[in-house]
Amino acid sequence: MIDPIAAFAIAERAFEAANVRPGLEACYRVAGRVLALRFAGTALATKLLPAFAHLEAIEGTPADLTICCWDDASSGVSIPEPIREEGRRGVEYADGPVRIAWEIEERTLQAYDFRRRLALFRTPDVAELATWEQGAPFRRILHWWSAGLGLQFVHGAAVGTEVGGVLLIGRGGSGKSTMALACVGSSLGYAADDYCILELGVWPCVHSIYSSGKADAASIAMLPRLAEAFHASLIDQQGKSVIFIAQHASQAILRSFPLRAIVAPKIVSGFACNAEVLPPGEALRALAPSTLFQSPGDRMQSFARMSALIRNIPCWRLYVGGDPSAAQPLLEAIIAGRSPNP
Amino acid sequence: MRYRLNDRDVVSEVLDGEVIVIHLQSGTYYSTLASGADIWNALLSGRSVEEIADCLARGAEEERAHIAAEVARFVSELTAENLIFSTDSDPIGRPNDLGTAPAFVTPELHKYTDMQELLLVDPIHEVTEEGWPLRDTTEQ
Numbered sequence: 001m002i003d004p005i006a007a008f009a010i011a012e013r014a015f016e017a018a019n020v021r022p023g024l025e026a027c028y029r030v031a032g033r034v035l036a037l038r039f040a041g042t043a044l045a046t047k048l049l050p051a052f053a054h055l056e057a058i059e060g061t062p063a064d065l066t067i068c069c070w071d072d073a074s075s076g077v078s079i080p081e082p083i084r085e086e087g088r089r090g091v092e093y094a095d096g097p098v099r100i101a102w103e104i105e106e107r108t109l110q111a112y113d114f115r116r117r118l119a120l121f122r123t124p125d126v127a128e129l130a131t132w133e134q135g136a137p138f139r140r141i142l143h144w145w146s147a148g149l150g151l152q153f154v155h156g157a158a159v160g161t162e163v164g165g166v167l168l169i170g171r172g173g174s175g176k177s178t179m180a181l182a183c184v185g186s187s188l189g190y191a192a193d194d195y196c197i198l199e200l201g202v203w204p205c206v207h208s209i210y211s212s213g214k215a216d217a218a219s220i221a222m223l224p225r226l227a228e229a230f231h232a233s234l235i236d237q238q239g240k241s242v243i244f245i246a247q248h249a250s251q252a253i254l255r256s257f258p259l260r261a262i263v264a265p266k267i268v269s270g271f272a273c274n275a276e277v278l279p280p281g282e283a284l285r286a287l288a289p290s291t292l293f294q295s296p297g298d299r300m301q302s303f304a305r306m307s308a309l310i311r312n313i314p315c316w317r318l319y320v321g322g323d324p325s326a327a328q329p330l331l332e333a334i335i336a337g338r339s340p341n342p
Numbered sequence: 343m344r345y346r347l348n349d350r351d352v353v354s355e356v357l358d359g360e361v362i363v364i365h366l367q368s369g370t371y372y373s374t375l376a377s378g379a380d381i382w383n384a385l386l387s388g389r390s391v392e393e394i395a396d397c398l399a400r401g402a403e404e405e406r407a408h409i410a411a412e413v414a415r416f417v418s419e420l421t422a423e424n425l426i427f428s429t430d431s432d433p434i435g436r437p438n439d440l441g442t443a444p445a446f447v448t449p450e451l452h453k454y455t456d457m458q459e460l461l462l463v464d465p466i467h468e469v470t471e472e473g474w475p476l477r478d479t480t481e482q
Binding site for chain 1: 366375463472475
């Protein structure tokens with residue numbers, strides 16, 4: 001048996017052993033804090049850094065979170081792994097002052113030491129790194145770290161302007177990614193298509209983490225402004241194409257904005273768009289389950305934070321037809337505090 | 343009989359009169375309104391099924407027996423879904439008075455299973471502080 005504290009210590013020593021040659025370090029500002037990413041070698045950095053390339057690069061400032069990353073294959077350094085039961089999938093998760101998540105099928109380790117604000121990310125072979133990990137790296141670590149600061153990592157897309165924006169919520173396939181990607185090249189900036197961090201309080205804020213965007217073939221057909229970008233994109237395990245907006249439309253990126261409203265898109269037939277007030281209970285049902293079921297740790301506090309947010313912010317249901325760009329004037333009206341319907 | 347929240351696996355919130363309950367292990371979530379929300383809140387404040395039925399019957403035209411049966415059925419449903427557990431312990435302190443009974447409507451528990459596939463694809467297995475048994479890496 002190995003307990004989480006011992007597992008972290010072994011993994012930390014493995015990173016130091018893997019990092020004997022000068023590796024690569026990149027620092028970014030995320031949610032107003034400094035995130036330092038240390039890579040043993042460059043192979044893994046090449047895969048994971050594009051998701052953060054839109055963030056403000058920082059030099060010479062102490063980190064609020066350091067993530068040490070390596071892969072066994074290119075570093076030649078391995079760590080002991082848990083026994084894998086036949087047919088078992090998902091994640092093995094240990095709570096506590098040191099948190100550990102083992103992705104069973106991917107054999108990836110994510111670990112976080114709260115006291116030292118030090119995290120470890122290890123994957124067996126960078127060549128086999130899942131595309132979803134490239135699109136949204138370190139999700140579990142960023143959830144644990146941000147929760148420790150009173151922030152909330154959420155499953156949601158986000159678009160807006162510097163004076164305000166909306167959080168788009170709903171389960172996978174609800175249309176939030178398509179609607180967010182349809183805003184690229186419009187008057188609304190792009191902060192997230194799947195995950196972002198919320199700073200709660202009197203004036204809640206959305207903070208971008210990743211510049212990635214995902215779409216299936218049907219959605220790509222509705223996104224003519226991104227057709228070229230998706231043409232040569234990564235394909236994830238669900239058959240969705242993954243692009244990095246920073247590489248194709250960096251001017252569309254918005255790193256943070258005040259949150260003005262929550263919007264739950266619903267794809268409908270036809271081409272008309274309209275909106276209706278969304279009862280807070282429905283909004284919580286659209287936001288909380290999909291966030292909580294993906295995020296082990298701090299779930300009670302996370303649920304309370306999401307509930308508190310929804311109590312204090314307007315929530316809308318937005319019906320969107322075959323042209324998601326037609327929703328932009330409605331989103332602009334919602335952000336401005338006007339009625340979105342004529 | 344009194345009940346308590348299955349607080350190891352379940353989180354709940356009341357928003358604008360609607361109770362939202364999420365079972366974190368099963369991937370199922372629930373909502374209930376009106377008398378369902380009244381019963382949920384009264385149960386979690388330490389009221390017994392009998393006390394809740396008595397209170398709701400005071401403000402309703404229906405027979406007390408009918409209301410008591412509906413409350414018992416609703417509580418059984420909550421128990422069957424592992425959202426609450428029966429408890430022998432008395433509530434800490436005297437529960438607040440339930441106040442004026444709201445109009446009784448048949449309580450309904452709306453159950454949502456559309457997110458279960460997320461947990462089936464990527465289930466979370468919580469391990470104890472003892473940790474994990476290790477694999478013999480020489481097997482590879």
